[in-house]
Amino acid sequence: MTPNGAAIFVAVMLAGALVASEPIGFSLLYAVIAAFALVEVGLRTFAALARSALVVLPLAVFMALVWVGFVGRSPAEIAAGVPGTRVASATYVVVVCLRLFLIVLATQLVTLRFERLTPLQFICALRIPTTAKRLLALTLSLSETLRHAVERARTALIAAGVITRRPSLRNIINGWMLVQTVWLSAITIAVGRMRDKWPIEGTLSRLDDLFQRAQPQSLGSGDAIWLLLGAGAAAFGIGIGIA
Amino acid sequence: MARQLITGPNFSGRSDALRVRLTAGGPAFFVGPYAEAALSGLASTAADELSVYRADTVPQRAPFAPLDFEACADRKPQSLSGGEQVLLALQCFSQSTYGAIGIDTALEQLDGSNRPQAIDFLSQLDAGEVTLIDNRMAAPPPGWSSTACTRGTPGFGCDLAGLMAGLGTRAAPRIVIRDLDFRYRRGVDVFTGAALTLEPGHAYRLFGRNGAGKTTLLKILVGVLAPGRGEILLDDQPCAPWRHGNETFALATQNPDHQWCGATLREDVGRRRAVLKTSVDASRVSDQQIAAAAQKLGIASLDQHLYELPLAARKRLSWLWPLSGVMPWIMLDEPTVGQDRDTCTVLAAALAVFCRHGYGVLFVTHDDEFAGQVPHRMVSIENRRMSTS
Numbered sequence: 001m002t003p004n005g006a007a008i009f010v011a012v013m014l015a016g017a018l019v020a021s022e023p024i025g026f027s028l029l030y031a032v033i034a035a036f037a038l039v040e041v042g043l044r045t046f047a048a049l050a051r052s053a054l055v056v057l058p059l060a061v062f063m064a065l066v067w068v069g070f071v072g073r074s075p076a077e078i079a080a081g082v083p084g085t086r087v088a089s090a091t092y093v094v095v096v097c098l099r100l101f102l103i104v105l106a107t108q109l110v111t112l113r114f115e116r117l118t119p120l121q122f123i124c125a126l127r128i129p130t131t132a133k134r135l136l137a138l139t140l141s142l143s144e145t146l147r148h149a150v151e152r153a154r155t156a157l158i159a160a161g162v163i164t165r166r167p168s169l170r171n172i173i174n175g176w177m178l179v180q181t182v183w184l185s186a187i188t189i190a191v192g193r194m195r196d197k198w199p200i201e202g203t204l205s206r207l208d209d210l211f212q213r214a215q216p217q218s219l220g221s222g223d224a225i226w227l228l229l230g231a232g233a234a235a236f237g238i239g240i241g242i243a
Numbered sequence: 244m245a246r247q248l249i250t251g252p253n254f255s256g257r258s259d260a261l262r263v264r265l266t267a268g269g270p271a272f273f274v275g276p277y278a279e280a281a282l283s284g285l286a287s288t289a290a291d292e293l294s295v296y297r298a299d300t301v302p303q304r305a306p307f308a309p310l311d312f313e314a315c316a317d318r319k320p321q322s323l324s325g326g327e328q329v330l331l332a333l334q335c336f337s338q339s340t341y342g343a344i345g346i347d348t349a350l351e352q353l354d355g356s357n358r359p360q361a362i363d364f365l366s367q368l369d370a371g372e373v374t375l376i377d378n379r380m381a382a383p384p385p386g387w388s389s390t391a392c393t394r395g396t397p398g399f400g401c402d403l404a405g406l407m408a409g410l411g412t413r414a415a416p417r418i419v420i421r422d423l424d425f426r427y428r429r430g431v432d433v434f435t436g437a438a439l440t441l442e443p444g445h446a447y448r449l450f451g452r453n454g455a456g457k458t459t460l461l462k463i464l465v466g467v468l469a470p471g472r473g474e475i476l477l478d479d480q481p482c483a484p485w486r487h488g489n490e491t492f493a494l495a496t497q498n499p500d501h502q503w504c505g506a507t508l509r510e511d512v513g514r515r516r517a518v519l520k521t522s523v524d525a526s527r528v529s530d531q532q533i534a535a536a537a538q539k540l541g542i543a544s545l546d547q548h549l550y551e552l553p554l555a556a557r558k559r560l561s562w563l564w565p566l567s568g569v570m571p572w573i574m575l576d577e578p579t580v581g582q583d584r585d586t587c588t589v590l591a592a593a594l595a596v597f598c599r600h601g602y603g604v605l606f607v608t609h610d611d612e613f614a615g616q617v618p619h620r621m622v623s624i625e626n627r628r629m630s631t632s
Contacts, residue, residue, distance in 0.1 A: 159502060
């Protein structure tokens, strides 16, 4: 599989997850993703499953509390003005969570599939316009900046004793300070970079050079198989939904 | 080939002069003292950082690769130690097509092996321009010219003797570290069965190559990192700062911006003091004393926004909390980076005073001249162990 094929595959799975609403549609999409995991990722699939669960679980708990616990009706029932049931609201929560889990899992699996490539190598291999590549690289840069800011703010507050590394009452009381410090750090890191390093070097133009040197890969036969399977499952889901 | 050393004290306009020189001749490579000024910020891994700068043609200069970054290609540049970040930046430059390079005090973070190599590399470049600010360099190397900056910016003093006026005696706890194991996730072992004893009333210099684990040890002691195994005893009592929080060590980080707990000095100090409000330590300094101490560093008001200060002033201000005497152990990570010789001398004298008053001092520096001014014992970190001499 190539990075281009993987990107399209994730897009297809995302589209399929968004339109699927019936059990059979979801079953097909999950069957395709399971086959992909088995063939392309192997045992590391468990890591992807764990990470995806970690992302979706808090949302699932929150939605279950709100929709099943408090509202007691599904959005469709509210729109139709009928009394509704908790079963319908629970079904709604399950469908939303299945969609999100599928999207996160597909992204995680593709990330693991290409973990030997660095993020910039992956972007370079994509057959997309340079502007889009630049946008992706800067988005990654922003994400790394935020992660660095979190690390920096944690270091500052833990070293000062304001919060602790492990969960504690102090963390609950002073947690808001972490948010403020992270934000302040992120801004100052970005400003520092743009004040000195980037204008002196023209650092951003280095990215364009890098992308021009890169040789994007074409789609291969491996891509075609997964894309056909994914598109088939998504189309079937759409058809079932319409029917 | 023009190689120039810009000399002068802090706030004399050296950094401005460096920028003017670099921007006059088109794009130039820049290495500042901290991550956001040394690294591109566009790469998530060391391999990507190299690829951003690598030229498609072979650059007409000797390679510079004292560390094998290809072997740790997936390490995040931000997670490298300060010295390693500088080495990565220089390796990027060596592979690039930039004709000029400017380095603002960054080489001060390099150890005794890497620093001479870096200076040799810069001295042997065949073409282009090299401009350097370096407080550890008393005179320009052979073949280099020098420009002195004298413009003064009033307002940032460094009266550490005045800051410490009224410092009382203190019985800092004895620190014993036993069987310490630590490794970063996906990283190599930093400590394996390491042990160390630190007596109060003494200064200890942590010494080791770039990336040996000096800063890591400081982070373990303040609770930022948790060891895989081992224990820390304070006066024979077990202590786990990573679990219960730090109430013993006042740390001034290598990059001062890694230690601020708020936007203003008042917020920063207030939050630190609030944590200690139940302990006797909090009564050691009042807000008025902190404000008076800040004035000794040229900060007129506690409402000063920290990030509006020049970097060298922020670095000095990062010593305020450790030198306020609230915490019994003072830890300074590369305190001399970006500081002129006079300031380093004043700081060294201050640390000696703290030791005489019963405090414990632990500092990291590659600056032998500074270390020579502080009566200290050496803690070497080598092969994942620590040894005192």
